[in-house]
Amino acid sequence: MIMFSKNKQDSSLIEDQKPRKRFSFRGGFFIYITIILVIISFGIGIMVGKDRGEVNIVSSSATSTDYGVIAEKENSIPEYLGRDVNFRVFWQVWNEIQNTYIEGPVGETKLFYGALAGMVASLGDPYSVFMVPKKATEYIEELQGRFEGIGAEIGIRNNLLTVISPLPDSPAEKAGLRAGDIIIEIENEDTQGMDLSEAVAKIRGDKGTAVTLKIYRPKIKEFVEISIVRDTIRIVSVRKNIFDGSDYAELGDKKIMVVRITSFNADTESRFAEAVQEILLENPDGLILDLRSNPGGYLDGAINISDYWLEQGEVVVREEMATGESEIHTAPLGAKLGEFKTVVLINIGSASASEIVAGALQDHGVATIIGEVSFGKGSVQRVMDELEDGSAVKLTIARWLTPDGKQIDMDGIQPDIPVELTLEDYNADKDPQMDRAIKFFVEGE
Numbered sequence: 029m030i031m032f033s034k035n036k037q038d039s040s041l042i043e044d045q046k047p048r049k050r051f052s053f054r055g056g057f058f059i060y061i062t063i064i065l066v067i068i069s070f071g072i073g074i075m076v077g078k079d080r081g082e083v084n085i086v087s088s089s090a091t092s093t094d095y096g097v098i099a100e101k102e103n104s105i106p107e108y109l110g111r112d113v114n115f116r117v118f119w120q121v122w123n124e125i126q127n128t129y130i131e132g133p134v135g136e137t138k139l140f141y142g143a144l145a146g147m148v149a150s151l152g153d154p155y156s157v158f159m160v161p162k163k164a165t166e167y168i169e170e171l172q173g174r175f176e177g178i179g180a181e182i183g184i185r186n187n188l189l190t191v192i193s194p195l196p197d198s199p200a201e202k203a204g205l206r207a208g209d210i211i212i213e214i215e216n217e218d219t220q221g222m223d224l225s226e227a228v229a230k231i232r233g234d235k236g237t238a239v240t241l242k243i244y245r246p247k248i249k250e251f252v253e254i255s256i257v258r259d260t261i262r263i264v265s266v267r268k269n270i271f272d273g274s275d276y277a278e279l280g281d282k283k284i285m286v287v288r289i290t291s292f293n294a295d296t297e298s299r300f301a302e303a304v305q306e307i308l309l310e311n312p313d314g315l316i317l318d319l320r321s322n323p324g325g326y327l328d329g330a331i332n333i334s335d336y337w338l339e340q341g342e343v344v345v346r347e348e349m350a351t352g353e354s355e356i357h358t359a360p361l362g363a364k365l366g367e368f369k370t371v372v373l374i375n376i377g378s379a380s381a382s383e384i385v386a387g388a389l390q391d392h393g394v395a396t397i398i399g400e401v402s403f404g405k406g407s408v409q410r411v412m413d414e415l416e417d418g419s420a421v422k423l424t425i426a427r428w429l430t431p432d433g434k435q436i437d438m439d440g441i442q443p444d445i446p447v448e449l450t451l452e453d454y455n456a457d458k459d460p461q462m463d464r465a466i467k468f469f470v471e472g473e
Contacts, residue, residue, distance in 0.1 A: 118143070141419070153424050155409055161418030168413060168420075177232035178239065179261040180205055182224070186455050189219045189227050191243070195261065203256040205243070212251065213242035233258050265291045265325075266299035268306065276466045284469055285310060286462075288318035289333070292325025292381040297332050304336060304364060314369045314469040317385075320399065320461070324380025327357070327408070334388040335359040337366055337395065343431035344388045347408065350425065363394075370395040371465040374441060375449065379405035386441045387430035396468060397443045399461045406436025 126133045141160050148158040159167055169175060179198025182191055191209040194200035211219050214230045222230075231239055240255045267290070272283040287303050289296060307315065327345075334344045340362035347355040372386050372395045383402045389395035408426040415421070428436045447464045 144419070144421075148421060148423070151423075155405075155407055156423045157421070159420045159422070164413060164418060164420035175232065175261055175263070176235045177258050177261050178203075178205070178256045179259070180231075182211065182227060182231070184224055189222060189224075195264075198261060199256050199259045203254050204252075205241070205254060205256065206245070208247065209243040209245055209252075211241050212244050215240055216242075235259050263291065263293065263295075264299070265289060265293050265296045266303055268303045270310065270312065271466065276463075278470045279466065282313040282469065283310070284314045284316060284466065285312040286316040286318060288320075289322055289382070291322055292329035292333075296325065296329045300333055300336075307365065307368070312368070314371070315365065316371045316373060316462070316465050317389075317395070318373045318462075319378045319382040319386060320373050320375040321377030322379070322382035323377065323403075324382060324405065326381065327384075330381035330384040331357050332360070334385050335361055336364050337370065337389055338392055339363055339366070342392060345384045345431070346429040346433065347426050348429060366394060369469065371468055372397050373461055373465060374399040374402045374443060375461070376400055376403055378441070379403035383436050383441050384428060384430075387434065387436060390441065390444065391431040391434070396445065397441060398445045398447055398465050398468065399443050400446065400448060401442055402440040404436065404438045404440035406438070 122139060125139065141158070145158040145160075148156050166175070178200040179195040180191055180200035181193050181195075182189060184190065189211040191200075191205055191207055191211065193207045194205045211227070213219060214222075214227065217230070219227060231241075233239060235258055238255050238257045240253060242251060242253050244251050267288045269286045269288075270283050271279065271286060273279045273281060285307050287300070287307075289300065331344045338344065338359040340359055342359045344357045344359055347357065349355070370389065372389055374382065374386050374397060378386065378399075379402060383405065386395075386397055386402065390397050406428040407424045408428065409422045410425045411420055411422045413420040430436065430441075445464060445468070447461045449459065449461050453460055
């Protein structure tokens, strides 16, 4: 999702390893198996700034209930929605809960936050949400590219909870967790049938606490029990690699730089700028920008990374507000990478900020998009995270269009060259999307 705030984004557990080549870019591609984490991550998106808001009490009999022209309109809107609200009803329900609920009395703070959460939930928008102080703090920290846990990417392979890769220098790596380890138990709880989001929730935890994993190591056919002390994990959102003839024989003497962006969070722009310097020094024969399973992040990051391929002043994205007003966001500086032939990889997990980048480069004809139709998360959320009690509210305030005016929300970005990556491919450690990108540079189409 795309959000405006000075805070940044989520992901889950990081990166993969690719035995066939010297570095892996498959860590986020679990098209089917990470969809739960992708959906969770879309609680992030591109946020639009920190605003303090004044609360205005407006009569519900105002014309805000009139959305367009509806036949038989007088019968379409329930009569009770046209009444002014008597706030005494709220307190009547509150008192009834406190006086008669069988497991009461209920903590008043719990009821208060529940009421706020219900108010936001009544919008029926999955991306608008109220967060109690603890959740708000965790959310902001993850937007800034850090969380507390063990620092390992896990996925479901062949129906087994599997370690894809521990992060470098993470508690997981230091404790001896290895890529390919199958997690049999988490704190003595069998993982068979456990979905990925549940497993991640059980493994994550507060810094300084420990989690015990029972793992099966297929290479040596042994069971091992590992205790890992959780710590603060920093997410590295940009990874880079060079493919040459030793990785793909068909490349011959060509070399292709691959830059993978896993999210648009606090460190993305600076890390991408470092990657650009290496690209300019290496002067590769082509670039692959891998945005697969990237759930989004900051609008500024999407604009400034698109800027490396676009000329100064060219449109990156169009923003349509609820008021009917629109705003055009343009490239601020100018193309440093415009001379390089570029492929962008996307899949169903590519959303929000990653869709803005893919759509901008596609519309301006500076990159070829390979992969699958992206998620279609084309809305903007503003996070008000300065509420005096530490809670926060995130609200959808606008929608995005590509430079040519194509809708992103629900529709997604259509690849120029459709290539599917199936669960069977993943289990067999194959990556037909990356293979097709390499073929594109070899054959020119």
